[in-house]
Amino acid sequence: AQSVTQLGSHVSVSEGALVLLRCNYSSSVPPYLFWYVQYPNQGLQLLLKYTSAATLVKGINGFEAEFKKSETSFHLTKPSAHMSDAAEYFCAVRGVFGNEKLTFGTGTRLTIIP
Amino acid sequence: DSGVTQTPKHLITATGQRVTLRCSPRSGDLSVYWYQQSLDQGLQFLIQYYNGEERAKGNILERFSAQQFPDLHSELNLSSLELGDSALYFCASSATSRQETQYFGPGTRLLVL
Numbered sequence: 001a002q003s004v005t006q007l008g009s010h011v012s013v014s015e016g017a018l019v020l021l022r023c024n025y026s027s028s029v030p031p032y033l034f035w036y037v038q039y040p041n042q043g044l045q046l047l048l049k050y051t052s053a054a055t056l057v058k059g060i061n062g063f064e065a066e067f068k069k070s071e072t073s074f075h076l077t078k079p080s081a082h083m084s085d086a087a088e089y090f091c092a093v094r095g096v097f098g099n100e101k102l103t104f105g106t107g108t109r110l111t112i113i114p
Numbered sequence: 115d116s117g118v119t120q121t122p123k124h125l126i127t128a129t130g131q132r133v134t135l136r137c138s139p140r141s142g143d144l145s146v147y148w149y150q151q152s153l154d155q156g157l158q159f160l161i162q163y164y165n166g167e168e169r170a171k172g173n174i175l176e177r178f179s180a181q182q183f184p185d186l187h188s189e190l191n192l193s194s195l196e197l198g199d200s201a202l203y204f205c206a207s208s209a210t211s212r213q214e215t216q217y218f219g220p221g222t223r224l225l226v227l
Binding site: 032106 | 147220
């Protein structure tokens with residue numbers, strides 16, 4: 001079964017600093033991978049997704065993620081953090097053949113320090 | 115605004131009671147998904163309906179049931195409620211059955227006292 005592991009339940013960065021949120025997946029074949037963001041008291045919003053096209057995926061709000069098969073990773077980055085980026089971020093995985101269930105990681109809460 | 119609507123926004127009830135949560139998917143989307151988000155269990159997939167039929171089942175308790183109606187809105191029924199059922203319940207929708215891009219509603223916060 002597919003799964004994702006998000007390293008670090010809480011990450012704090014200074015405003016203007018690099019944001020790096022880590023996600024590693026477990027799958028026998030390269031899966032589809034997603035990053036979602038949840039702002040306080042809101043539902044989840046899709047940031048970006050990898051579906052076996054380009055390995056570097058650009059999303060909304062300046063975020064991007066790189067699929068690295070050799071490292072089974074799909075880390076989320078943003079060059080310069082903004083106060084409005086404070087939220088919870090979820091990595092999710094979906095299988096490609098026959099197992100299309102979407103499974104979420106445990107989430108990483110991002111705090112931006114002024 | 116994702117286009118997915120959920121009612122009610124908040125629900126407070128007592129143990130042993132039954133509640134119904136409602137979800138309207140984005141216009142044109144045929145799949146509806148239900149998730150439970152709690153502090154101890156995180157975001158858990160409950161069930162998926164596609165065009166009125168159950169498509170996939172996750173960690174849904176037997177006390178919970180769902181259905182999708184001909185107009186594609188969905189209801190999640192929670193019965194014999196326990197304190198541990200207190201959580202945020204999200205509905206999401208997607209165009210197809212293949213769980214690709216899902217659009218989430220704002221959620222229903224359930225508090226069982």
